[in-house]
Amino acid sequence: MMPDLGLVDARFGRIWSEEERSYVVSTLAAAGYTFYHYSPKADRALRRDWRQPHSAEQTAMLGRLSAQVRATGMRFGIALTPVGSTHPFDDQARADLARRVADLDAIGVDDLAIFFDDLRGDMPDLAARQAEVVNFCAGLTKATSVYTCPTYYADDRILDVVFGERPANYLADLGRLLAPDVQVYWTGEEVCSRAIGPAHLARVARELGRKVCLWDNYPVNDGARMSRFLHLRALTGRDPANAVHISGHALNPAVQAHLSCIPALTLPMLYRQGEDYAYGAAFNDASRHLLGDDFAARLQDDVLLFQDIGHERLGARAERLRDRYAGIDHPAARDILRWLKGDDIMTDEEVQTQ
Template sequence: MTPELGIIEGFYGRPWTWAEREEAAVCLSFHGYRFYHFAPKADLFLRRRWQEPHPAEDAVRLASLSYVCRAHGMRFGVGLSPYEVYRDFNADVREALTRKLAFLDEIGIDDLAILFDDMGGDIPDLAQRQVEIAHWIGERTVASRLLVCPSYYTDDPILDRIFGARPASYLEDLGRLLDPTIEILWTGEEVCAREFSTAHLERVTAQLGRKPFLWDNYPVNDGPRMSQFLHLRAFTGRPASIAAHISAHGVNPASQPFLSRIPALTLPMSYEQGDDYAYGAALKDAATKVLGPDFAETLIGDLLVLNDSGLDRLSESAVMKLRARYSAFDHPAAREIIDWLDGGYRITQEIMDTQ
């Protein structure tokens, strides 16, 4: 059994272009992906400046992306991060939120994710406040599916260190009070989970009172550390057995749109093949489909360098050799590799702090 699969464009740093988004949606729709959630950290009008209207050009392109997704059998959704509105959900905030919801309705959305991540959370009644906002939004959106990302969306203690200690019984309270039709996003035992086990997902289901909607942070490669690597390997640690324990599986892609398709194509294989899934063979199959046989063979031969070594560990001569090697391929993915080698996808802490 394969769960509903989709893309959650939710990474920091340099965003995809509108054309790259539409092309990714079309490509992945042919490989079993059924939703596309637009939530890039670089879109400030969905995050720090959410109360301001989107520029007219962006509104047109969002509507176009929605149309393309729907035309190819994918639900289109948007992730909205109304920064810390739970601290004071006053009349002015509600008016601004009403305007933003009307805008999203107009461009055409099937899914709306209210994202409470990346915000301070050390408030005793945090769950109750967030539930009130989610229910208020649910009464005013045309989206047929509403999702909530908790402030504490993983067991990972790094969130407690950055955003304050999570309130006692936060997840249990959120699950108990939130309308059971509203999905809850979850990234696993870590922000970037190495694997998902049925035991873990069963425990989270009990806490949330519903199956979690996975926000899978692979192959995403944002952040000062991860942007040093190209995450190209096939999916592992996502056994087909978890399908019965999740409501859907969303993939947060890498900064490189074409290269992201390689691991993305292996996730449906993992579910479909079950115990017969072999990640090496899946990688070769996916890479060949995305790149063609010659390019795929070259890329797989360089996995230890591109995927595992890290950009800062490459000597100048190694970078020059790789640039020359991939310049021989007239392909968007080759240009992404060269751009990465040149530092074009490097992410700094300043970028993360301001997006």
């Protein structure tokens, strides 16, 4: 069984160029993906400055993106993170939300998402206020589907450490109060889950009162720690039997657009092949399809260095890698060279200001 597959472009770090995003859209559409949700943390008009409209230039770019995504047959969505709208959810918040939802509708969205991830959660009646905001937006939008991401979007206790202790019965209350057709993103037992299985998903569905849409934090590599690695290997630890327990499965991509497509192509393979899926063979197939035999063979030899050793421990091997990929005329090779140079390495300060 093949679930609804998508990309939730919701990471920290630099925003992809139009050329990069266009490549990702066309590549994933050809592989069978069905939706693309745009919500990079660095887009301030969707997050910290959400009450302000996008500039004319940004609006035109999003219009072009919407047209391209829809032309491939995929659904296009935009996610708004309305910081400060829940407490208080007053007349001003309602007016600002109504205006911004109208702005996004005018761009052209099939899916509207309202996100509360990475926001403080130790506030009174959190689930009720968040559900009220989502339901309000759902009643206004022309989009045919509405998604949300809770503040506590995983079982992982690190969320309680960073954003405050989660309220008792938060997930059950949120599910009970949200409109029945709102889809809820969920990352699993951890923020970056090493494994996701049917038993966990069935338990969350019972608690929430609906199937979740998986927000799979792979191959994402944002933040001060993860940006020092390139996540290239095929998907592992995702049970094909998950398909009956979810409404969809979306990957959160890496900073490197072209390289992200290698593991992204293995997601439909996982569901299509079921018990016959082998992640090594899937990586070989995806990388050869996208890069050609020679480039893919080089990358296979160096996966350990990129994904496990990491930027800071490469030492003298960094120069060899630069020489090894400098002669390849391919955007994915330029992704690697940019990373080796340190251009995509992030700091804690960069994350905290997005």
